[in-house]
Amino acid sequence: MTDSTVTIEVDGRELQAKAGAMLIEVTDAAGIRIPRFCYHKKLSISANCRMCLVEVEKVPKPLPACATPVNEGMKVYTRSPRALAAQKGTMEFLLINHPLDCPICDQGGECELQDVAIGYGQDVSRYSEGKRVVADKNIGPLIATDMTRCIHCTRCVRFGDEIAGIREMGSTGRGEHTVIGTYIEKSIDSELSGNIIDLCPVGALTSKPFRFNARAWELTQVEAVAPHDSLGSNVNLHLRNNKVMRVHPRDNESINESWISDRDRFSYEGLYSSDRLTVPMIKKNGEWKEVSWEMALEMAAASFSEIKEPDQLGALLSPTATLEELYLAQKLMRGLGCDNIDSRLRQGDFRTDANQTHANWLGMKISEVDTLTSALVVGCNLRKEQPILGHRLRKAALAGASVHTISPLQLELNYKSQQSLCTPADMVGRLAAVAKAAGVKASGSVASFLNAAAVDEFAQNTAESLKRSDSSVVMLGALAQSHPDYSLLYALASGLADVSGARLSIVPSAANTVGAQLAGAVPHLHAGGQSADRKGLDALSMLKLPRKGYLLLGVEPGMDFWNGALSQSALQSADTVVALSAYRSPELEACTDILLPIALYTETSGTYVNAEGNWQQCRGAVKPLGEARPAWKVLRVLGNLMNQQGFEYTDPQQINDELRALCGDISLDNKITEPASFEPTLSVDGLQRVGDTPLYATDPLVRRAKALQLTKDAGEAAIRLHPQEAIRQGLESAQHALIKQNGYQANLPLALDESIPEGCVWISTGLRDTSMLGQPFGEVTVEKA
Amino acid sequence: MANEVCLRTLDLERPWLLEQYQSRGGYAMLKKILTEKMAPEAIIEEVKKSGLRGRGGAGFPTGLKWSFISRNAPGQKYVVCNSDEGEPGTFKDRDILRYNPHQLIEGMIIAGYAIGATRGYNYIRGEFWEPYERFEQALEDARNAGFLGENLLGSGFDFELHAHLGAGAYICGEETALLESIEGKKGQPRYKPPFPAHFGLYGRPTIINNTESLASIPMIMEKGGEWFADIGVKNSGGSKLFSISGNINNPGVFEIPMGTPFSELLAMAGGMKEGHKIKAVIPGGSSAPVIPGEQMMELNMDYDSIAGAGSMLGSGAVIVLDESNCMVKILERMSYFYHEESCGQCTPCREGTGWLYRVVHRIETGQGRQEDLDLLDDVASKISGKTICALGDAAAMPVQGMLRHYRDEFQYHIDHKRCMTGVG
């Protein structure tokens, strides 16, 4: 196929087009609307619906515009009598077996079939036989089906195959009896599954949580940015009566293309969780009391003022908070003379902070992930951490990129990969082997790891692939970042990236992980992203060396911390804990003294800086629930009450401008200076815990999204062991077991799972039932319950 | 001049055996081609000269089809044989598989040599278990004799051939559905272009031909394209297998020169049963529009002659019907078939074939309405030419044919709620 341009004529209009492009792409770009059901710009062409038939001069039969390549001089008629007759014919066929239930159909008002049908106005049906009825199967908590309405366009099937990368939907049977579905009762488990709701042109696949809640024409639409992963997927909020009714993707080719993850789509349910905190509350003699905002704020300011040494304070901030909130929180703390500020709550090793001069980031443009040709992915389940990035890496893999992983959990990847599965302690050695094979030279303890590393086939292949590729990356994901020897992994990855010419990617985990660093919500960087001369305590040190007073923003003790048990005990022992939170939960109530209700992402204006450093702003779409207020306003008042300078904002834009100016043209950079000698801290003895954070346990909002919590990706609080390991532990037939970690313990259900290496036990974090345990890695024992 | 090509060994005892086939010069042509390293272009030229047109139904010139493949393009290419034989009325390829499998194998190897393909598959319909086993045996014997495998007869040319077994789906006779089926999927036709010559089996350049087409190749090469062409008539080279069935005394497969009068074929097949009068003939498999008996008796069995009468020679499946048949019932059964066998992917065929069947069924059972005949015509025309593959056309054509010639019988059914012939 050539890149040459051809001239064609459509309905008398002359159009320029790339030779070989499909006619429908050309007419779409020119704003000429040809009806279609099966065609979708992001999916392969199937040409099965026959709705887009048009007349082409000198061709006896009508041709499908979606599957007809343009060529020079082609003359097309999209609305000629012959074209219209063909389109009407298809429409009539589609309708003979389609139920006439538009009044009760959730798709009503936004149904592509309805829209086109109205345009063709076939009034009386000439089909007098009984209509086809299709029995429905339950396909899980997210998607409602009404397959009698299905028009067999196969978009959902192709989506699974081509985009989600798991074939779950299919078309079984033949002819008129063809049924689109899962065939057996089976839930759809893709992290991107909700997109088939948007793809379905009729009401066959609709949102289960949204079902029957509103009609399309009652909704208004407001733009927003999704607040979970670090992409900042562009979304539209659909509102009715000041309430978010559902969330849809907004096309942004360079970020989320046409898709959003299920987390971004369905987390809105958490906005209306029954434990939303709607009034300020204080704890007096162990009793919680509702108080006025005035009183709560004054008490908060007073109790912080009572702590005379500023170093005895600490701020633990959620990386999903807005940029403005994070900036004000650190401004307040630094203003008080306290540098103990952190938002990297799931990190456990901060030794490289000293070597870092810039904010960490993805290390490349999001869209560049598509064009990688080689990747080494360390401690990272990209698909279940950052679903759209996972999709992009899959695209690269399908285009031929070789993907190598080092992970303590077998990854269910939907493309070919070379996986090196190992215990957490071995991860360092494995990475060192790759680095060694690539020729990394280093000093200190990194050097001793390099010396000790045994270069195996995996290491050799990976090193060669990274070096050969002109677009490669070494990625450190969530599991690497929460590794007790993260600094070793970081140093090795950095060296490896250097010698192999690969990019280094520190995959930001949350919506504002990058923003938090720019805002100064880390102890080692000032607002503006510059290296701080006076470094405060990091998130873990603040808990290990308990402070007298803590400020919490948008976090929940136990669930949002590297060491859940430690977070709870440290907070409980403090004199004062003030939490800005959208929720009340037993953990918060046990650990805090003052609860200040704040707005969630749909209720406040703010900025998110995504993985590639893109500042995306959005406006509050709905009023905060109850008496909740945007956190930036709460922090502004606290600043004023505590006599801080520069807290006179009237609009978050002013905060944004201020920070922008501080940032100047600072760049994001994952480079570190020559690291000092890091000693490994993770012991290699005993049974090792692997603690990931499940996809739907990452932040307080998503943890409250009911439907998501019913899916497989919600994770379960269980002890998962390799069957061989279970035998070794004498637990092969046990239903429950007792897990002990550093003096903490929990009784949890036991599950056998071949995706964990022997010698390890997989217990997720971020879940209420595991929040009393310690850090995600380290020695544990399991015994009969 | 009967039985000169595909059935030329039929008179032998156990003609399917390798030594029997070789006793009639079988595989000699292959040997010659390989040892003399005949130019592939010369083979294609010979096939073009023969006037051989695809015997699977569409009648596309075989030599021309082969010339579409760029022989020297790098990478794997395939030769695929279509032994799906599903068009109602057709039962000739079964006889080739049962009685002359080696000639097909030899033809496929030559085809592979001509287009530079080193692998082939023969897609045999799933119900043909016995022919499948016989073909597999033939493959093994050919392999042992050095006709299949690597470096055939020291020529440096490799060719491997396997049989794929279907599992019951008429649509897999459609060439791209067949390819999908070999790839382990549902047999759903692909949208064309691209054609198999560019994007075929496993996405590679592929030629796909009917069993009879491929089995004709060794004789064309042995006796020359001209010889073959001269057997038949203009535009219809060679002899052809006709599967003739219906209300006749001696149904079966007859290999006769193209252009033979239908009346002669009918006589060979023993004439009408029980002295009944011929009513109608479906001349080329069930999708070919019906031709009234008297008209048919004047026609010759070649492409142009049958096309001239508004039908088509198709796969050479001739169904002869006597006057005891109710044409409404015949059409009802045929419409039921297309409705059953639609693959279901494209809208007009999936929805339209069922609609056609239901309307004909309604008429047949005395529930017909006045407007139904126009409705049938209209629905048929909305299917034909609008579908991904030709099954849609195949479903529409018999309806149009029946209404053209036997509209009065349908009208009678509607008016009297019963059959004119008193049968149905």
Added chain:
Amino acid sequence: MTTTIEKDKTELFTAEIRAEIDRWIAKYPTEWKQSAVMGALMVVQDNNDGWLSTQLMDQVAAYLDMPSIAVYEVATFYSMYELKPVGKHKICVCTNVSCMTNKSDVIVEHIEKKLGIGFGQVTEDGRFSLKEVECLGACGGAPMMQIGKQYYENLTPEIVDAILEGLE
């Protein structure tokens, strides 16, 4: 050590069945194991009294590294796969035009009466099931039927009786 978890396939099917499936796999390019799905389903069906359960389809999927749904699609598309139990002898009678005009209805009626079952049904003793099929490419021998893998042509009620009696 690099661990790649190759699923253990020896727990699927018997060694004989696996060998038969492997013969199908060997016919196709190595990266196209899926091509063997039709053959594999037939082998498995033949070894399971003539029908396929969902569990067996899942096993075929596992054996060929295919998504289960892709196997269901194939199994539900082709008419020779049975997704419900059938009789020990599956009688398939063609009723398409050539057979119809040669009185296949008489044959069908005869079998229905004799066995007391209609199309899609199985005799109580599980010995026979009856199925209407489309043209089987043996119209020269109309009316005809297929039982198991065998064709029977030029049928009359008497011939049908003899055939059925000859079956175990």
